[in-house]
Amino acid sequence: LPIDPKNNSSYYYTFMSGENYFELDCILESKTYRDKMTTDGGSRSDLYEVGTSIGLYKLSKLPQSAYIKAYWQFEEASGTIYDQTANNNNGTYNGILYQQTGKIGKCLGFDGDDFVNCGSDDSLHLTNVTIVAWINLDIAPYTYHSIYGHRDNIDKGYLFAVRPTHLDFTTYGVADVQSDAISWTTDQWYHVAVTYDGSNIAFYLNGEAKGTGSASMNAWDTTNVLSIGKAHGGLYFQGRIDEVIIYNKVLTVSEITTLYANGSPTR
Template structure:
């Protein structure tokens, strides 16, 4: 049997598949256990993040002035995967008229893996480089489409997905464009850049970013909507199944000790996973067969 309960304990681990998370709380640190922290270039500032972001995502954001500001994180093996999801809050504050487009995020460039950029028309662009049966470097490039411009001065939640069949762009949890893009993403030895073109330089972004997340998998549309609405991809609701095996969980949520009275018969193994309020595992307790009596109270 497998029982999952929730507590308000401090977050210790990450969402499944989450390999980078830049919260920009006065720094460019990676909030995942990988600790792939970014180095800040230029003089970006930190200011209040999106006021409409879900609870837990409403701290500070990094603000680039469009003039030599950037963040650069080292290449890391956990960032290399066949499929990916990239999500972030963004506010456009202006345009760099010296360049055709500003680079928002770049990992391996259009010629190596993927990039996210903003041309003068303000329709955000998702570019991927993948390998398939026909081409070793299949480049796919699309923007968010007419009517989906990132209007200056407003916060938007952007999610980019490559699932091996399509590239998909979501704005505020809703799909706005997709493009056939068969294949697995190519690997890269380049660093991960934010706010500028990390390969050739320049093409600086003028605006703010917050809660940049990279996953090593393609999120579903349901997960993307949960991510926009709650700040996490969440976990499956197993309330009905839990009611069939649980008599009491008290207190729930809890911070130090939780009591569980179960309805399981003797001779069953049991794994209890302890989750935080965001649905992420922070602990686990394993009971082997015959170690737990039927209906026993666990504390």
């Protein structure tokens, strides 16, 4: 008899997230096909994963997952960049560098004029926020290299960027706050994060605290568009970006350290 003649819950899982996303997982019984569990592109090497979004298991296991407002894995080979949450904050990639080698699986490349337009949905207009990403620089930063830009045509919104010797968080029209000093190396993956509660800012690099600051911000406007890889009017990123997560919550140091540790295995 097969291991699981009655579909025991110990041997199969189904995950749903949003209207058009699903993941179906199972343990393969045949030794002949078990290697497929490690090469299916999913987040579990001990399960065979199929579906429209085979990172949903990972989403459910992230710290404070109920507060995730958007999660872009950048695994797509073409077309829409899908948000893995039920908020459907899908993006449009203005570039051609799909499926670059990522920190986890594949990622998107940004060569100085590429970016992802993630729209202006209210679910992204956050005052309590944590922004997390893996980045890899092609060149030494010489100005603002934008990771996350969220601004309209006037001074409302904020920017998270790499600068020559710092991470930077700008609340437009109010303040520009920098992390402690950082010595960047090209072609190396960094886990970067910033938290902001409407006043206090904290930076993190590779799971460790990297300085604090404070700034207020102007009220959100409904036209604020979120872009990954650029700021309003330019300041493009040059390199690769992977696993961008947006929380409607200020994460703790230990939670950010956990996110950094989650980036060690390969999907």
